[in-house]
Amino acid sequence: MEAKRILLVMKNKPGVLNKISGLFQKRGINIENITAGEGYPEETVRMTITGFWDDYTLNQVIVQAEKLFDVEFIKSFSKESVLRELVLVKVQVDSKSRQELLQILDIYRGSVVDVGLESLIIEITGDIGKIDGFLKLVKNFNILEIARTGVSAMTRGLGV
């Protein structure tokens, strides 16, 4: 099943994330990832929620969430939307692997955000295909930690 994504704009109040996650929990619907942060205007919180749902489930999520009093706007993203994810990877390196890793990072237009004697933290941003491709390559190194933010999305063009 393909990943589906929804945009949810809620009032920026304590507990709203709980209300949304409860809505999924009650129906036994899994959330693959969720990104949330201050929206625009700033009294809102903007979330992108991703899951592997069929069309019925996607529709249920939308119409049920729409009913929540704190939800101001909800829609599903089309496939053409702009999708971005940020990943931080901490890798144990020696002088040889450090060079190799930096070369790969250059190709993927990532950056180094922390340099240690035996480790690097690298950052990469991109769509799902790019992130997955990059992670596939760095798995050949000695990975200590990976932190993925989950996908944030936005519709192309003038519309929301």
Next chain:
Amino acid sequence: MKEITGAKIVLETLKYLGVKDIFGYPGGAVIPIYDALYDFEGLQHYMARHEQGAVHSADGYARTKKVPGVCLATSGPGATNLVTGIMTAHMDSIPLLVITGQVSTSFLGKDSFQESDIIGITSPITKNNYLVRDIFQLPDILKEAYILSKHGRPGPVLVDIPKNIQEQKIDYDKFKNLLEKDIKKINKFKSLYEENEILEFQKLFNSSKKPVLVVGGGVLNGDCVKEVREFVERTKIPVVSTLMGLGIFNKDDEKYFGMIGMHGLVEANRAVDECDLLICVGMRFDDRIVGDKSKFSPNSKKIHIEIDRAEINKNILVDLPIVGDAKDILKQTLELDLKDDFETWSESFKREDVTDEKDLNQISTLNMLNEILDERYIVVTDVGQHQMFTAQHLDIKKPFQFCTSGGAGTMGYGLPAAIGAKVANPDKKVIAILGDGGFQMNQQELILLAQYNLPVKVLIFNNGALGMVKQWQELFNNKRYSSVILDINPDFVKLANAHYVEGEKIENIHNLKRLKDILEDDNPYLVDIQMSYEHNVYPIIPAGKSFEHTIGGE
């Protein structure tokens, strides 16, 4: 400078909203509100003996008075005792304003004495809930909560108020300004239907040969009884009801074939099964109605008139959803040119008259009640066999005359809900029909009948069993009656007496005539009607099965 406390703000705002009665139970975290109530004029408080009693009373009040019910409880266990009642109201779309006390804000999140996260606990069973952190927001929140509870599809809304907010004082004039300020318009449950959907309705209707109308609780909530009745009169189509829609039509209505669903009448279910067009108004295709999804009304096109978009295609896929206010939509359909030649189709259903019962049982008792009850009565039931018997056999004459826990099926609901119904309708005669099991779940509320001089008549259909569970065990679990036989029950009459309520036992069918005098009398009274546990509710369609699996009787 004149000041006002948060506690007093709560009461003044309720009064401003038109609230007359509240049901509650005091506790540490609502002492300031109770202190303010002590000499407050314009609000009558009814003290339940358990918070669950208070919330069910508020629910019975709301269901029979068509205004939001209000209840009040303390934090922690007080608040959690409300949960069953909140869920009951949520399942049946009943407007409630639930106010809970909370520990002071500085104690929040520290597992303080009597602290519970009632916001988290009730999120899935409320339309919205609020934790008040700023006293200046208190009037707005209460106003918004009250209006939201009855807006669109009604439901319960909870406001949790920390004790220090109740104690805090603000300038009275500032409060007055806040009180009279309009709140932001609530913009949920919009009408989304378009003109072409009304035209599509006409097309489907006029091309159908065997249409059936289903009315649900939404018809009562949407205040469109007149319109559905006019629709049936005009088009002469058969009409059936869900449990929540009982009272919209009655036995005198020629085209009405009764309740549908698991314990629906055979003819009513057959109409749904055989029809070619099913028009559903204000109902939600509950599994107790639908059974086997793939075989529910298999040959019909389905039209769903509903205010809540989220109900469309949730349980059953429909051909034509019309989302909006049912009253508006029905008014528009009444302007259409619609067929009315369904006589042959309607006549293919013959309502079965209930045969005369020779024994004292649920049906003979309800037959007797049919002889007595008129429009002055409100009937409240608990949950179980007696509830389904009542739904099947009692001739409910008017909308809002019947009050029962449908979607949640909450045992213990009946007695406190009847108390709420009586408080809401002092001019009506209120009867609570209860099973012996459900009565014992909230029997402590009996004392309110004496305390507030509420002439509610409590009829216990005493069959010495948790009848509905027993019936399922009998039919589907090889008669393995696990923990359902109540071979020791309290002496209910003595129990009533201990609560300063008179009562008596009825042990044979001849004494049923006593009910006439008892019900006419103007005092609270309990009648313990002895019945055999052997009677089951028929027809029954086993859970998840279709009409063809109807079990008609023994």
